[in-house]
Amino acid sequence: MNIRPKCTCDSASDLLFCCSGVADTAEIGDRAVRALHRNGDAKMFCLAGIGGGVELILLNTRAAGRLFVVDGCDGDCARKTMEKQGFSGFTHFRVTDLGWEKGKTPVTAERVEAAAAELRRLLVETPRSVPA
Amino acid sequence: MTNIQILGIGCAKCKQLTENAEKAAQELGIEYRIEKVTDIAQIMSYGVMMTPALAVDGKVKLVGKVGTPEEIRALLS
Numbered sequence: 410m411n412i413r414p415k416c417t418c419d420s421a422s423d424l425l426f427c428c429s430g431v432a433d434t435a436e437i438g439d440r441a442v443r444a445l446h447r448n449g450d451a452k453m454f455c456l457a458g459i460g461g462g463v464e465l466i467l468l469n470t471r472a473a474g475r476l477f478v479v480d481g482c483d484g485d486c487a488r489k490t491m492e493k494q495g496f497s498g499f500t501h502f503r504v505t506d507l508g509w510e511k512g513k514t515p516v517t518a519e520r521v522e523a524a525a526a527e528l529r530r531l532l533v534e535t536p537r538s539v540p541a
Numbered sequence: 542m543t544n545i546q547i548l549g550i551g552c553a554k555c556k557q558l559t560e561n562a563e564k565a566a567q568e569l570g571i572e573y574r575i576e577k578v579t580d581i582a583q584i585m586s587y588g589v590m591m592t593p594a595l596a597v598d599g600k601v602k603l604v605g606k607v608g609t610p611e612e613i614r615a616l617l618s
Contacts, residue, residue, distance in 0.1 A: 417581075417592045418554040421605055452590070465588045465601055472591040472605025 421474035423451040423532065426459065428480045428487035433514045434504040435481025440516070441504075441524035442479055450532055451477065460490045467494060475535055477502065477528065482511040500535045502528060543573045543617060548584045548601075549593035551577070558593045558607045565613035573617075 425446065429439040446453035454473075458466030470476065476499035480487045488501050504524055505511055514520065545562050549555030559575060566573040578584055587596060591605030595613065602616040 418549060418552050421591050465604075468601060468604040469588070469590045 421472060423475045423477065424454040424470060424473040425451045425477045425528070426454055426456045426479065426487055426491065428456065428484075430481050430484075430486060432481050432511045433516055434509055434511045436516050437509075437514065437520050437524050438479040438481045438502075438504040440521040441528055444521065444525045445528055445532075450529060456487055456490055459494050459496075462494065470496065474537060475500065477531060477535075479504065479528070481505070500531055502531060543571050544576060544598050545573055545617075546576045546578050546587075546596040546599070547593065548578045548587060548589055548596065550579045550581065550584075552593075554607050555593045558595060558603075561608060561610045562595060562613050564610040565617055568610065569614055569617055571617065 425442045427439050427442040428435050442453050445451055454470065455466055459470065476491070476496060478487045478491055478499050478501050480501070480503045482505050483503060485501075485503070491499060507523060507527065509520070543566065545566065547555060547559045547562060549558070555577075559577065563575060578587075584592060584594070587594070587601055589601055589604055593607060594601060594605065595603040595608060595616070597616060603612070608616070
């Protein structure tokens with residue numbers, strides 16, 4: 410039987426970016442984003458590619474449906490990296506907004522799941538629109 | 542000879558992109574060849590996450606949109 414693959418022209422992906430920094434709260438964010446990626450909730454994409462201006466990464470990101478940007482702390486490195494490349498209108502989530510202090514929050518499965526749950530909530534509640 | 546690859550499984554948007562690419566190439570008066578890449582695995586191998594997409598001589602130039610002939614002309618020239 411010849412099964413025609415589903416066309417992807419009308420289903421722009423949601424992309425997740427994370428600062429993936431050194432701090433504990435950044436690691437929690439990174440692990441949460443990877444969990445969502447593995448689960449198929451959205452696709453994790455390379456923030457380093459954005460910062461490096463890698464053309465293919467930029468083209469794919471501009472074509473994405475919704476963008477979600479995760480920072481571990483209020484340094485907001487991921488948000489600033491996105492903005493430097495001209496991206497705006499994305500949903501921003503800061504892990505420390507969950508009430509955790511950078512440097513004093515050991516990485517645990519429970520905290521990773523709590524951050525992932527917050528990201529899932531944002532994925533559900535954020536309206537679908539074309540990114541700016 | 543410029544090789545223009547249209548990446549997409551062949552829906553209306555892919556067909557429109559193909560038409561626009563042909564128009565752009567003809568307007569520029571360049572020698573060209575259009576190749577339709579419809580296999581999902583092959584499309585993914587280009588690093589493209591959204592279709593339709595357009596590559597010129599194997600290099601991806603447009604992702605997730607139907608470029609106008611004007612846009613494509615700029616990519617080809």
